């Protein structure tokens with residue numbers, strides 16, 4: 612916890628020290644810097660207010676989906692964005708995309724604006740839209756099936772993500788990841804920050820304290836469970852796609868399209884081919900325009 616506090620306060624303390632040093636060394640320059648900084652902040656604030664006005668006027672029950680820039684090989688390098696956008700498509704909910712402000716009220720991506728309200732977290736959004744717009748695809752399932760779907764969704768969103776994030780940012784130090792997006796050259800200087808965040812996350816959660824081979828085995832067991840449950844069915848819960856397919860497809864899309872050379876892609880290709888076929892099936896059904904949703908579009 613202490614190290615977390617140091618991390619969050621460090622940049623603030625540094626900024627105050629630099630400002631004090633400037634003030635002692637060169638007052639006119641310090642004043643100019645404050646004025647320029649203030650002007651930038653004000654213009655950003657005005658831009659944000661205008662954007663907010665635009666999003667609030669998107670239309671009744673039209674979702675404004677706020678996301679990162681598209682990926683080169685899949686519509687997003689975030690499993691949660693693919694999950695949520697797949698759900699919007701499954702539900703036939705009209706939506707617009709915003710790339711300007713990818714981090715929302717919880718400082719996470721994705722988030723949405725719906726009828727002027729900002730809502731964060733892919734799962735809370737799915738549940739909210741399902742309830743508010745009558746788009747619940749799991750209502751026909753038995754209680755037992757709903758419990759299994761819930762367990763698979765949580766395993767995918769909260770556990771399978773960890774071995775994948777570990778491979779993406781720690782084992783490979785973000786190198787293959789950097790190739791999955793068209794990023795400005797200076798982003799390579801920021802990848803270290805993301806790496807540090809992921810390191811903290813996996814250490815606090817605990818998975819980061821294991822050997823790489825043990826972490827991979829944990830990921831393998833999650834994939835095994837999904838593959839065994841899916842079996843020969845077209846979708847996880849049977850012939851009809853449901854919400855859990857959005858979460859599972861979102862995560863698997865990161866393995867299939869964004870993790871070349873990873874042990875997880877190897878597993879999906881060799882041990883769990885039904886998962887690979889499943890990804891192709893969901894893509895064909897809900898993403899006929901997949902190539903147009905890449906950056907650059909194809």
Ligand SMILES: N[C@@H](CCC(=O)N[C@@H](CS)C(=O)NCC(=O)O)C(=O)O
Nearest residue numbers: 689690691718719720721732733734
């Ligand atoms: N539980 C959240 C997780 C979202 C999440 O972790 N998003 C990542 C991108 S994959 C993010 O916003 N990272 C930026 C950060 O943590 O600063 C959800 O389902 O929406």
